[in-house]
Amino acid sequence: MVNPVFAASGISVFEIMSRLAAETGAINLGQGFPEGLEPQELIAAATDALHNGSHQYPPMLGLPALRKAVADNARRFFNIDADWETEILVTSGATEALADSFFALMNSGDEVIVLEPAYDSYSPVIRRAGGVVVPVRLAPPHWELPLQALSDAITPRTRMIVVNNPMNPIGKVFTREELNFIAELAVKHNLFIIADEVYEHLTFDDNKHISLFSLPEIRDRVVRIGSAGKSFSLTGWKVGYITADAQLLKVISRVHQYMTFTTPPALQAAVAVGLNLPDSYFTGLREELAKRRDYLDAGLREAGFSMAPAPATYFAVADISDLDKDGDDLAFSQRLTREAGVTPVPVSSFYSERNITSHVRFCFAKKLDTLGTAIHRLRDWREKQG
Numbered sequence: 001m002v003n004p005v006f007a008a009s010g011i012s013v014f015e016i017m018s019r020l021a022a023e024t025g026a027i028n029l030g031q032g033f034p035e036g037l038e039p040q041e042l043i044a045a046a047t048d049a050l051h052n053g054s055h056q057y058p059p060m061l062g063l064p065a066l067r068k069a070v071a072d073n074a075r076r077f078f079n080i081d082a083d084w085e086t087e088i089l090v091t092s093g094a095t096e097a098l099a100d101s102f103f104a105l106m107n108s109g110d111e112v113i114v115l116e117p118a119y120d121s122y123s124p125v126i127r128r129a130g131g132v133v134v135p136v137r138l139a140p141p142h143w144e145l146p147l148q149a150l151s152d153a154i155t156p157r158t159r160m161i162v163v164n165n166p167m168n169p170i171g172k173v174f175t176r177e178e179l180n181f182i183a184e185l186a187v188k189h190n191l192f193i194i195a196d197e198v199y200e201h202l203t204f205d206d207n208k209h210i211s212l213f214s215l216p217e218i219r220d221r222v223v224r225i226g227s228a229g230k231s232f233s234l235t236g237w238k239v240g241y242i243t244a245d246a247q248l249l250k251v252i253s254r255v256h257q258y259m260t261f262t263t264p265p266a267l268q269a270a271v272a273v274g275l276n277l278p279d280s281y282f283t284g285l286r287e288e289l290a291k292r293r294d295y296l297d298a299g300l301r302e303a304g305f306s307m308a309p310a311p312a313t314y315f316a317v318a319d320i321s322d323l324d325k326d327g328d329d330l331a332f333s334q335r336l337t338r339e340a341g342v343t344p345v346p347v348s349s350f351y352s353e354r355n356i357t358s359h360v361r362f363c364f365a366k367k368l369d370t371l372g373t374a375i376h377r378l379r380d381w382r383e384k385q386g
Contacts, residue, residue, distance in 0.1 A: 005128045012120050013349035017333060021343040027374045030333070030345035032168070032314045034365035037233035037288065039281065045273040049266035058265040060257055062090025062241070066268045069275035070226065070241045077282070078200065078211045080224075086246040089253050090268060092260045093238035094198045094227040095121050100255040101223045101242065102129045105192050110159035113150070117169055117350030119196065122162055131159070135352045140319065140359060141308065143170050145178040151185060160192035161185070166199040166209060166312030169350055169361040173207045173312045183218045192248075193218065198227035198240075199313045201282050204290040207311040213243060220245040223252065228271040230314075233285075233365070239263055239271045289314070289365060296364040299375030304382045314365040317347060321358045323385075329357045336360075340381035342374045 014031050021028035061067065067088040074080035082088060091097040098121065106112065108130030114122050116135045123133045136150050150161075163182060165174045186193050195212040203209050213224040224243040229235040242252060274281075296316055297307050306319040324332040329346035337343040344360035364371065 003128065005124055009124050013330070013345055014120070017337065017343050017345050020334060020337050024337055024341065026337045026341045026343045027370060027377070028343045029362040029364075029366065029371075029374055030343045032363050032365065033235050034233040034314065034363075035367045035370060037285065037365065039232055039274060039277065041277065042232055042234065042270045042274045046266050046270035049269040053269055054265055056265075058262050058268060060262055061253060062088070062263065063265060063268040063272065066090055066241070066272040066275075069272040070243065073275040074211070074213075074224075074226075074243060076279075078209065079214050080211055080243070082213075082243050083246065087243055087249055089242040089244075089249055089256060090263050091240040091242060091256055092263045093229065094196065094225050094240035096238075096256070096260055097225045097240045097242045098122065098194065098196065099125050099129075100252050100259055101194050101225070101244075102126050102131065103259075104252040104255045105223070105248070106131045106159055109157060111155060111157045112159060113153050113161045114352075115145070115150075115161070115163060115167075116352065117167070117347060117356070118162070118352075119164060119168055120349065123352060132157070133352065134158070137351065137356070138167075138170070138172070139356060143167075143172045145174065145181065147181055150182075154185065154189050154191075158189060158191060160194055162194045162196065163212060164196040165212070166197075166203060168199065168313055169315050169345070169347055170308070170317050171310040171313045171315055173203055173209065176210055179210055179212055179215065183212065183215050186218050186221055191221065193222045195222050195224045197224055198230045200226060201231045201285065202289060202314065203312040204286055204293065205311060209312070220248070223248060228267075228274065231282075231285075232271070232274045237267045237271070239267050292364045292366065292368065292371060295368060296362060296371050296375070299371065300362065300378065303375065303378040305378075308359070310364075314363050316362045316364050317359050318344070318362065319359055324358075327357050329360050333360055336378075336381070341377045342381075 017030040068084040071082045071084035112131045213222045228239040308317045310316045347359040348354040348357045
């Protein structure tokens with residue numbers, strides 16, 4: 001008998017919408033892969049490492065140069081002091097980092113609080129590891145952390161809280177007050193925190209990312225996860241990293257040892273170069289993405305969409321309540337793909353109960369020409385609607 005968790009999972013909505021976009025020739029603004037933002041320094045570094053570096057297994061924890069670069073970058077930007085030798089682990093993408101952490105720190109029957117909307121891989125991996133997912137919902141229009149609901153969700157069986165900050169798909173940047181509240185709960189109830197911080201460098205305007213790992217009172221119970229794919233627009237490289245207290249990392253690294261063991265050394269070497277790039281690279285990335293965000297936001301508003309603020313990540317979220325009288329964001333996304341030639345993804349797919357159906361997500365990490373064509377198509381579609 002096959003495992004029921006994955007047998008019942010089906011195909012993700014991202015794959016469904018991307019396939020539909022390909023079939024119809026629509027512009028795919030649903031899946032979060034960027035265009036034209038890859039730093040050439042990293043491509044050159046990877047090429048050099050392929051020609052001149054080792055092609056054998058690198059150290060299980062990751063290349064020393066990359067682990068040191070992860071620690072240095074976190075210190076430079078986020079006030080984090082971590083020992084690169086004992087508190088940094090390189091993984092094959094942030095998704096592997098998440099799986100390693102869930103399998104290492106949970107036992108069968110443990111409850112895991114997941115703040116929704118949530119990345120779709122959290123739930124099946126938690127359940128396969130024997131855990132019970134307990135969703136706590138953030139809701140529009142302001143997406144505030146529901147303090148009482150979060151506190152009420154904790155039981156004697158609660159093992160950890162998963163916090164995605166900045167938050168996909170809504171671009172939320174958690175406030176210091178919200179993070180302090182989560183920290184207080186973790187201390188009070190002896191909980192771990194899985195801090196999915198892959199969008200750490202993608203905050204805009206005056207919004208600043210605060211890492212839960214930087215809060216000294218919970219440093220020993222936070223597993224911080226980062227991603228080169230997001231910081232350098234190289235999603236296909238699948239290089240991630242974990243920062244955690246040495247005692248936690250020791251256990252997590254054992255899972256990694258048997259899950260993938262290691263990550264391609266040439267890509268690790270190139271990411272080390274990236275993390276050591278000057279501040280101007282990270283500032284420039286934020287400025288370029290903010291420009292693309294503003295361009296898409298203005299175009300969607302002109303096309304009749306009601307837009308929510310987008311303080312971080314790759315994504316702009318549109319309230320479609322006035323455009324979708326049926327209240328079905330999945331059907332609306334499919335309709336928009338077929339009729340307008342532009343593909344978003346439904347925000348309901350980030351909720352376990354699909355009970356928020358009023359919003360869709362567009363990725364703005366695309367070339368301006370791509371965004372411009374999408375805006376033109378959406379304007380034409382809206383005019384035809386009357």
